[in-house]
Amino acid sequence: MPRLRLFGFETLADMDLATPMAESSPSAGPELSFSCLPADPAKMQAPTDNALYLSNSLNGSGDPSVQLFEVNESTWLMRFPGIADFYLMSGEIECRLVDPRLAFMVDVLLLGHVMACYLERQGILALHAGALAVGHRAVLLAGQRGAGKSTMVTSMVAAGFSLMADDIAAVEENTGVVICRSAFPQVKLTPEQLGRFVKGKGRSYPRFHPGFPKLSVPVADLGNFDLGPRPVGAIYLLERGHEESVVIETLPPARAVAELARHSFLGHVLEATPMLRDRFAHLARLASAVPVKRLGYPDGFCHLADVHAAIENDLEAKE
Structure with missing residues (x-):
């Protein structure tokens, strides 16, 4: 599995990112794991009662293009409807990709909104x-x-x-x-x-x-x-x-x-x-x-x- 350094975190990923990455230190243990899985439609229901943020900008289907939910005390869900769900937990980010043809969007979302949100949850200002x-x-x-x-x-x-x-x-x-x-x-x-x-x-x-x-x-x-x-x-x-x-x-x-x-x-x-x-x-x-x-x-x-x-x-x- 690829190992890389991402915003200072020694990261273990289950895929190679298209964006250039700094190599991880061989002697350092992983501090963050990133995985990308196919989305299961049966598990795509968002906890709408716990919405933290729904963007004013809408996607082509009329849904807020960026959505943030609190799943439970330890997990947040950042949803980009029609593209991917990202589950943010301490030491772990899991992406569930709606369509494999949209794999190019993983880098865009992970290295922008998702990592910024993860950093903030760890007490690091983005x-x-x-x-x-x-x-x-x-x-x-x-x-x-x-x-x-x-x-x-x-x-x-x-x-x-x-x-x-x-x-x-x-x-x-x-x-x-x-x-x-x-x-x-x-x-x-x-x-x-x-x-x-x-x-x-x-x-x-x-x-x-x-x-x-x-x-x-x-x-x-x-x-x-x-x-x-x-x-x-x-x-x-x-x-x-x-x-x-x-x-x-x-x-x-x-x-x-x-x-x-x-x-x-x-x-x-x-x-x-x-x-x-x-x-x-x-x-x-x-x-x-x-x-x-x-x-x-x-x-x-x-x-x-x-x-x-x-x-x-x-x-x-x-x-």
Whole structure:
């Protein structure tokens, strides 16, 4: 059975994922098991009385496209109607796939919503951010749509900084120490980003999801992957196009907590669950332990190197 490292968990899987994965340590015992089984229609009835979340977005059949249920005290069910059910238990994730022709969706769902939910249930915050190793620390980059997060992460990897996470940064705080776990060695690039940052490879890459243009690219074709974990040096909230030069400003605590909540990967899903109070307290501890900063920078690829240098200088100023 394949063994891999997924968001810091030594994972035993019953299938090979199409997405590049970091190899597991041979001496480490598994902390998480993942299995994918054919769905049994007789067992597909969801516990509707225990719905934690039903998305406003609907699928082609008119059902909420993402559904979350509490099966019992130890098990949650994340359902993607017509595609798969994922049962989340401590140390175990089980996928029940509706149609084997939809096997390509296992990676998409597992490495997005499902793992984010699993992390949160383990007390690990899943932030919608990229993460890179800068020196001995992790740097997180978040931003609203259009802020340039994907391009900035890609440009930093191409410039020699090691990737830790492309889209979901797994962060945990314990007695004032905040660390970031590494996700998996893949980046999702648009064809334009691919042409600019991945030179001379002569390869074609599959789409991460058939409905979206971004391609699944092994980070080895761009730069390096850092296995982590690493202490978090700072969290930067990117704002592109509003400044004539790079500007970095530390946010006050209340705004920092609000921004971290806004950049939680599944904040809209988990806000109606019993986890809400503990998550808010976790975000507050994170904001008090790690600086959260606004990073404004001019639009244009020519300014990316200036942003890289500004981040390094800002981190050095902390020491």
